[in-house]
Amino acid sequence: MPHADSSLVPETIQSKADFWAHVYTQLELLLELERNWVTNLANASSVVYNSLLAFPSHFGTNERAVNWCGFYLDSCLFPPPRISRVDPIASNNPQASKLLLGPFCGKPACQFINTSPGKARGVCADAFLQQKTALVPDVDLYPGHIACDGDTKSEVVCPLILKSNDGNAEIRVLGVLDLDCLAVGGFDEEDKKGLERIAELVVKSCDW
Numbered sequence: 001m002p003h004a005d006s007s008l009v010p011e012t013i014q015s016k017a018d019f020w021a022h023v024y025t026q027l028e029l030l031l032e033l034e035r036n037w038v039t040n041l042a043n044a045s046s047v048v049y050n051s052l053l054a055f056p057s058h059f060g061t062n063e064r065a066v067n068w069c070g071f072y073l074d075s076c077l078f079p080p081p082r083i084s085r086v087d088p089i090a091s092n093n094p095q096a097s098k099l100l101l102g103p104f105c106g107k108p109a110c111q112f113i114n115t116s117p118g119k120a121r122g123v124c125a126d127a128f129l130q131q132k133t134a135l136v137p138d139v140d141l142y143p144g145h146i147a148c149d150g151d152t153k154s155e156v157v158c159p160l161i162l163k164s165n166d167g168n169a170e171i172r173v174l175g176v177l178d179l180d181c182l183a184v185g186g187f188d189e190e191d192k193k194g195l196e197r198i199a200e201l202v203v204k205s206c207d208w
Helices: 003-007 016-031 037-052 089-093 123-130 187-205
Strands: 068-076 098-106 113-114 134-137 154-163 170-181
Touching: 003 016, 003 037, 003 089, 016 037, 037 068, 037 098, 037 170, 037 187, 068 187, 089 113, 098 123, 098 170, 113 123, 123 134, 123 154, 123 170, 134 187, 154 187
Parallel strands: none
Antiparallel strands: 068 098, 068 170, 098 113, 134 154, 154 170
């Protein structure tokens, strides 16, 4: 099967529960032969984004469209380059930390999100620091919301939690899976549940 077909949604799928089960299965097949996180996160963002646009029962391509899907990753995952400009965040605060923009589908986005103590703000930072999914029906009402795209009206962000081999003990939070929608109330508990399963699949499918 051509890789692009992974984002096709059969017309027989009408409920969100069936939709997310379908996307999970497609991703499971697509990710099983690769462990590189860059490759897998790139494909995961594309499959989720394009599948949502192909699901007219709940989203579609107009005023209710999902307009961004992607990942932000803990900067601690990446070793600093040998030669680089001074990082203005880190240089002003030795305890500084941030999320760096990872693979995504959509318009250009914020390159980093501050997660330093006392400085963190926005839905992604909150989901990362609180280690739980943030479901935001109206971003304009969310304190400290960061508007990468002024057209975004709602958002859902799932933390990427790496667990021990037995699946019980948490090791660390690697980053977040972030989705934006053009409609107020674009995401609900069914989306949250489906995306949390996908976030878990992505984490366990990669070598970190």
